[in-house]
Amino acid sequence: MIRHTLAAGLLAAATALPAYAQAPAAPVPGWAVGRPEGSTLAPHAPRLTVTPLDQVPVGALRLPAGFTAEVYAHGMPGVRMMTEGPNGTIFAGTRAIGRVYAVSRNPDGTTRTRVIAQGLPQPNGLVMVGNSLYVLAVNRVLRYDNIEANLDNVPQPVDLTAAFALPTEQEHGGNHHWKFATLGPDGRIYTNVGVNCNVCQTDRDKFALLVSFNPDGSGRRIEARGIRNSVGMTHHPVTRELYATNNGRDWAGNNWPQDTLHRVRQSGEDHGFPFCSAGAADPQHNAGHLCSGFVQPAALLGPHTAALGLRFYTGTMFPERYRNQIFIARRGSWNREQLSGFDVVVAHLDPQGNVMFIEDFLTGLRDDANQRFLDRPVDVHVMRDGSLLVAGEQMGAIYRITYRQ
């Protein structure tokens, strides 16, 4: 009830904006566009220092019966999106700290972490194509050939930046320019081009897109239009359809819009942003569009939860009910008075690929009583043994989830 009233208040404040929008052209930090006067909400500070192992909150993780969590690797400030090489090396990107990590397993089962690249602009998009590691860092695209054989002596990457021709940080105005990357079953590299603002009318062929490329950067194809900022994409192992998470706009209330899961059945479909979000009209940017005319979200993932990395569970270690279901990391909110997210959920699908329900999987990182969080899950990865890795960005650790009957 209280929450509802608050949301209504924020909405009223947001719709009253034109009054102070008339002030002389006043560039606001991108994330603060539309912010109601007096709100003190702001993005949480990143932690870029090493978290000692005894402070990694693995003991706080809550999982369904039969599942166990352990620390797979740690001492990796800002660790984010993961991909795995053919020999089992886990590569992980970052944002502010500019590093790419490689985690290999020692013969005794422990892991060893190396920094294989540093000083890059937000190297968040990582994908393996054969033996080559692709690193997408804003508009830079770097290919590290035969990387797993050269972890101690990383060769100069092949620079494919010009071929991919992604928008620069300047073109993005500093907004939503970091990438997620995945390899499609068609051998193409799929990535996002986020919107260049919080919410605005923009070039809809250039921003708020899912796009795919041939691995040499040629053949750019728009996979989906009107998706504000997706930092998680994966293909259904059976239907081969693309599923993507999306971060909804800010400053439209505590409970609207929800972050969303999108299903792309056909390349080029329009999912509606900025006119519609989460299936409903945007209070400022609808511009007379019927939301039923756009592709509807496959699922709602909670307001401001920051749903990011997602993967289908294709292993056999977990119980049957998790096979071919989607694990989704929710990094957690900042643009909401009560914290939301900071967990991993599962989207359960029917055989046709329709989402039936969303279920909690990994919780315990959000401390509601004190309105604080212990870590921020940003990506998941299914290992070949069927265990699930979860990257915790705030504490710089990768957790490994196993199941035993």
Add this chain to the structure above:
Amino acid sequence: MLAAAVVAAALSTAAAAQDARRGEDLAARLHCTNCHGTDGRSRMEDIPSLAGQQPGYITIQMILFREGIRQVPAMQAFAQNMPDKDIEDLAAYFASLPPGPAEDRRPRDPALFAAGEALIGPRNCAVCHLPSLAGREQVPRITDQREDFLARTLKEYRDGNRVGADPQMNGAVAGMPDAEILALAHYLSHRD
């Protein structure tokens, strides 16, 4: 380098997370105070004051120097390979010093001060830096700072020559005329 950082962090778990006393010794040993001032108030052109600066901000900037993401030649040698613990202790030390102007601050120009003050609202400075402009966590204090350093920094953000932990400042000052930057810098340096 990462391994060294891990070991340093592991060894320090018994101590407080941030140790301002140890940071003071480090600052003396590394001669930080030669440029940034013995009281953390810089008397050198273009060198920032660090007294009362947000520790989270100092920590992140030092890490960006160390990682080669923010490139300032004068800082490179100091930040290279510096363990997290040293960075956090230095940050705690400078944060503990009372903020304020150095004695070489030029007199207040009432017209310029007023022009700068008038920009704070329209430029939404308080959105991130808070109404006190003292900052929070990763967002720096922008009062009690040298006028020349503020002006140079704003120009660097405007011209795309400076990156932070995020690019928000680049957007905030996009297209800002020099005259506005100078007025804002004057106001901030005189807002006591």
